[in-house]
Amino acid sequence: MPPTPEQPHLNGAFYGPPIQPKTKSYYRPGRGGGGGPSCNPLTCCCSCICSCIFNLICQILITVGIFLAVVGVIFWFIFRPNVPKFHVADATLTRFTLSPTNNTLYYNLAVNMTFRNPNRRLGIYYDKIEANAMYHGQRFSSAEVQGFYLGHKKENNVSVAFKGEQLVVLGSGDKSKYDSEKVDDVYYIDLKLRLKIRFKVWFAKTPKFTPKFECDLKVPLSSKGKVLSTNFERTKCDFDW
Secondary structure: OOOOOOOOOOOOOOOOOOOOOOOOOOOOOOOOOOOOOOOOHHHHHHHHHHHHHHHHHHHHHHHHHHHHHHHHHHHHHHHOOOOOEEEEEEEEEEEEEEOOOOOEEEEEEEEEEEEEOOOOOEEEEEEEEEEEEEEOOEEEEEEEEOOEEEOOOOEEEEEEEEEEEEEOOOOHHHHHHHHHHHHHOEEEEEEEEEEEEEEEEOOEEOOOEOOEEEEEEEEEEOOOOOOOOOOOOOEEOEEEO
8 A cells, every 4th residue: 555645834824815704693673672672552453443444435336336326227228318309390581691891790590499209108307408500610690489398108299489780701702702692592591409407206306417419400591572483391409419
């Protein structure tokens, strides 16, 4: 067996990185004492109560929303509500002159209207009816119509008159349209109704709604001794909430 090689002599010097001394870590307890983080009982209690109240409010709102949706569906299936119907049965225009010097419109227009309630189980209160006569976006006259009640599947005929003069500022394009309409003596007049209505369900009445009707009319000008080239046609009007 060969002899073991002789180890070199160590002189006690070590040339590696310095060895750091081991340090101890200490935990500084809070003011409340004890070994863990402190918790204020009052804060925890308030947070729990607020969370419970918030969850309760959310549950109540969801329940109320579901209840109203179910009631609305049941109401619709029982009563099947339909929007009111409105027609212009006839319109008579005996004067419609636009002054070329001062843009004053002289007019005399009479309109016969028909209100119809298409519902079988709902009545309609027409508390307020405001009729506006307009020409190419310019209102030239307004009139108030007396309110009334319309029962199930009933109709009511109402007349309204617009007569007078009004300053109407038309652009060059609208003036050209007036000149072309004047050739045929048929004028495009808009009738707009602003309403305040209530529905009657048995003995109960709903809150007021503010819908409107809009009618695009083609009204021929009639005068004494003149035969009309065209007659007014009954016009159905659009209903809008």
